[in-house]
Amino acid sequence: MSLRMALFVSAALAASAIPILAQTVPATPVQVIKTQQPPANMPSPAKSLAFDAVSIKPGHVPTGRQGTDGGGIVQIEPGRGVVFSRNGTVRRMVLEAYHLMPMQLSGEPAWLDADWFVLDAKAERPASADQLRQMLQRLLAERCKLATHRETKEMLVYAVTVAKNGPKLHEIQEDDPEPTRMLSRERAIALWGSRNAEARAHWGGLGSLQQFLQTLPNVISIEGSGVHPIDRPVLDRTGLHGRYWIQIGWDSDDDFIPAIQDELGLRFESQKAPVDVLLIDHIEKPYSSSGPSAATARRRITPGRTSHHCP
Numbered sequence: 001m002s003l004r005m006a007l008f009v010s011a012a013l014a015a016s017a018i019p020i021l022a023q024t025v026p027a028t029p030v031q032v033i034k035t036q037q038p039p040a041n042m043p044s045p046a047k048s049l050a051f052d053a054v055s056i057k058p059g060h061v062p063t064g065r066q067g068t069d070g071g072g073i074v075q076i077e078p079g080r081g082v083v084f085s086r087n088g089t090v091r092r093m094v095l096e097a098y099h100l101m102p103m104q105l106s107g108e109p110a111w112l113d114a115d116w117f118v119l120d121a122k123a124e125r126p127a128s129a130d131q132l133r134q135m136l137q138r139l140l141a142e143r144c145k146l147a148t149h150r151e152t153k154e155m156l157v158y159a160v161t162v163a164k165n166g167p168k169l170h171e172i173q174e175d176d177p178e179p180t181r182m183l184s185r186e187r188a189i190a191l192w193g194s195r196n197a198e199a200r201a202h203w204g205g206l207g208s209l210q211q212f213l214q215t216l217p218n219v220i221s222i223e224g225s226g227v228h229p230i231d232r233p234v235l236d237r238t239g240l241h242g243r244y245w246i247q248i249g250w251d252s253d254d255d256f257i258p259a260i261q262d263e264l265g266l267r268f269e270s271q272k273a274p275v276d277v278l279l280i281d282h283i284e285k286p287y288s289s290s291g292p293s294a295a296t297a298r299r300r301i302t303p304g305r306t307s308h309h310c311p
Helices: 089-096 130-143 184-190 209-218 253-264
Strands: 054-058 073-075 082-089 116-122 147-162 200-208 234-236 241-249 266-282
Touching: 073 130, 082 089, 082 130, 089 116, 089 130, 116 130, 184 200, 200 209, 209 234, 209 241, 241 253, 253 266
Parallel strands: 147 234
Antiparallel strands: 054 116, 073 082, 082 116, 147 266, 200 241
């Protein structure tokens, strides 16, 4: 795998946290993607817990991509009311449905990583990311007979606090104009410095600090190693609750955390803490909508028919 290849980050994160832009070469101009907001006529949750159409078909296993990090990408698009994966594992679907990091899922069978699928699910109308996740949970309960329970487990985490000299964050106030979607290289350097703008990989977005930190364990190696630069949950203990322009740039996996600390004025501390985990009690392979069950595979997933045991 080339050191210059593109950095892939789960696109599903864009619907639930800070939308991201990550690549391995400097870009001019730098794009800042605004958080996707649901339309004003968003339906109430009670009317949004069912996909109108669902298709699940066998995918293909990419070479060297088996593992426990949740293979593939599941994308959530609130504006269109869709959840889809062009090629991904059921593990990734479960992680996305419950908004978990890989280390927060346990008790799963081996096929959860070995078998890959193509997923297309569409609601009747636009829905929020949380509503679409509820629909995905119900779909997994219906198609895969998913049954789970939650526990709390102590594990290594990164606790993030504000550095001694204070944060280096660009807060967007309510009455501030929305930032432009495109920034010139000069403006990017003025905001974040030349180290960031000229870095091998960069990542930018608009949102809360908590959302940004939650996405970090999903960033994939730019060295091609398959190992995530951050291998544990990240806990926000900064006490910062604003809405920020966040942009970081880094040149290697080892540079990832130092870049965040230096460019955002934060401090990462390794410690143990209780973390919520999801344990799978039962799960079956989803049937394919291209096989004999095609007629029922397209049926509406109706509210009230669930087998997942999570609160």
